[in-house]
Amino acid sequence: MSQFRNNKNSSNTKHKRKRNHEIRKTNFDRGRIGRCAFSQQLYCAKHGQHDGEQPPRSPLISQDPSADTTDVYAFVSPDKPDTVTIIGSWIPLEGPQGGPNYYKFGDDVRYTLHVDNNGDAKPDQSYRFNFTTQTQNGNTFLYNTGPIDSVSSNNLNVVQTYAIEEANGEKVTKWGENLIVPPVCIGPKSTPDCDKLMASGIQKISTPDGEMQVFAGPTDDPFWVDLLIFDLLSLRAQKAPIGYDRPSKGVDGLKGFNVHSIAMQIPIKKLLKGSTDTVLGVWATSERRATKTYSAGAVSSEGDWVQVSRLGMPLVNEVVLPLALKDAFNSLPPDQDYALATSGTPAGNLLLSSVLTPELQTLLGALYGVPNPGKPRNDLLTIFLTGIKTGAEFTLQTPGGPVKVPAGTNVNQPAGKFTPAEVIRLNVAEAFRPGVKGSLCAPKPNYKLGLLGGDVCGFPNGRRLQDDVTEIELLAVAGAAYPVITGEAFAFNAGLIKVLNDGIDTNDKPFKANFPYLATPHRGLDFRSC
Incomplete structure (x- = not known):
């Protein structure tokens, strides 16, 4: 794979000192922790010894919900196919009745949506969001002092706004500031019309390449999954052995919960600026300042920005990477993924084997007898790192009926030389845009199987809100795409x-037909009780 180019970056972090009896400092340089773990293994690989200290055994980001990225989506907008919608969500398992100090974006976190348009796994456009919270009346404990009928209501006591800027190399463009974040959806007395409040958070921004739309605020959690799957890979909707002796309906473990989401609708013309390719790489990050300082009644942050969370393809950090790599991977920029995986170091070997010999496949085989289609799993390397170019004939479901495309058909692999990286890859060529002339997208989207079901505009070519990624990835690990991607024979069952079905096919709330497409957040009144 010599055609791939790999790059490495480094960063330095400075710290200031203050008297210990006045303050307490916490170092948030998780990136440094991760890089040190990798560097230590690189050193040991050269010198033939290992330090007794191991990398962290559990994800640090799970202790930092404000910076914890839950999901990323990227798709051609169905009602505006000359644009792409990118969504990032944060703060998992937000209970809507979480007062009196309700969930919000972190004022000390920088949230970023990244786009690579030339395949080098480096961001060509990074949209950065910084938030500011103001309390109008500090003499009350109330989030609101009366009904909130608009985002400008005087009854809204805790107001959050944000600024958005775009970084393109060293060039930074400010696209807006003091943009309002809609309040949380408390209940019928405080927030009688949450749909209206959510809609008022949509911002329209003019650019030389067309209009962008932006939204930042609380939403329903758009992901769904039966979390009982972590009971040794059990699917309660199925019979034993993969299910239980008494199968029951699948239970959406995220039903009723909210998240905070950032959504952008960006003209394709703008996203492809300066590129001759049509495949985009998309991911999200969270960053914190290197040092947080606690003093009486105040917290401040200083130092360089440090990446503490990163997310591209769904479920990679959760079920593909082993515990020893999770924290460090959160700090790694995508352009270093393949360089690390092929470095020959213990950390690199572990990363590569996690994809080529996935533990999930081993479990499926050992527990339930699901056959392994082949070793190594180059099909999964293709899905998660390079994007797909078919290795065998494949049938697409198109508006004109089934169409067989030959081996070598490019679905979402960057053109020419490129850097393999764990990002969402989305082809935005006209043939991959729904509703336009010559589109190859399935006339009725196959959200259940995505690309596996012949819908070329479904996951893993981008990720739509409705795509059932849990089941699609389970089937992919079981070899559903193996013969088409590798060109090797395998009789997928x-x-x-x-069987590889958790019994949940859709979100607990319907998605909207227009931007930002996400469902309105749940009200505290409606939150389920156990």
Whole structure:
């Protein structure tokens, strides 16, 4: 794979000192922790010894919900196919009745949506969001002092705004500031019309390449999954052994919960600026200042920005990476993924084997007898790192009926030389835009199987809100895409489509037909009780 180019970056962090009896400092340089773990293994690989200290055994980001990225989505906007919608969500498992200090974006966190348009796994456009919270009346404990009928209501006591800027190399463009974040959806007395409040958070921004739309605020959590799957890979909707002796309906473990989401609708013309390719790489990050300082009644941050969370393809950090790599991977920029994986170091070997010999496949085989289609799993390397170019004939479901495309058909692999990286890859060529002339997108989107079901505009070519990524990835690990991607023979058992199924096919709330497409956040009144 010599055609791939790899790059490495480094950063330095400075710290200031103050008297210990006045303050307490916490170092948030998780990136440094991760890089040191990798550097230590690189050193040991050269010198033939290992330090007794191991990398962290559990994800640091789970202790930092304000910076914890839950999901990323990237898709051609169905009602505006000359644009792409990118969504990032943060703060997992937000209970809507979480007062009196309700959930919000972190004022000390920098949230960023990144786009690579030339395949080098480096951001060509980074949209950075910084938030500011103001309390109008500090003499009350109330989030609101009466009904909130608009985002400008005097009854809204805790007001959050944000600024958005775009970094393109060293060039930084400010696109807006003091943009309002809609309040949380408390209940019918405080927030009688949450749909109206959410809609008022949509901002329209003019650019030389067309209009962008932006939204930042609380939403329903758009992901769904039966979390009982972590009971040794059990699917409660199925019979034993993969299910239980008494199967029952699947339970959406995220039903009723909210997140805070940032959504952008960006003209394709703008996203492709300066590129001759049509495949985008998309991911999200969270950053904190290197040092946080606590003093009486105040907290401040200083130092360089440090990446503490990163997310591209769904479920990679959760079920692909082993515990020893999770924290460090959160700090790693995508352009270093492949360089690390092929470095020959213990950390690199572990990363590469996690993809080529996935633990999930081993579990499926050991627990339930699901056959392994081949070793190594180059099909998964293609799905998660390079983007897909078919290795065998494949049938697409198109507006004109089924169409067989030959081996070598490019779905979402960057053109020419490129850097493999764990990002969402989305082809925005006209053939991959729904509703336009010549589109190859399935006339009725196959959210259940995505690309596996012949819908070329479904996951893993981008990720739509409705795509059932848990089941699509389970089927991919079981080998559903193996013959098409590798060109090697494998008789995939189509019966697994019904078996590798958690019994949940859709979100608990319907998505909207227009930007930002996300469902309105749940009200505290409606929150489920156990």
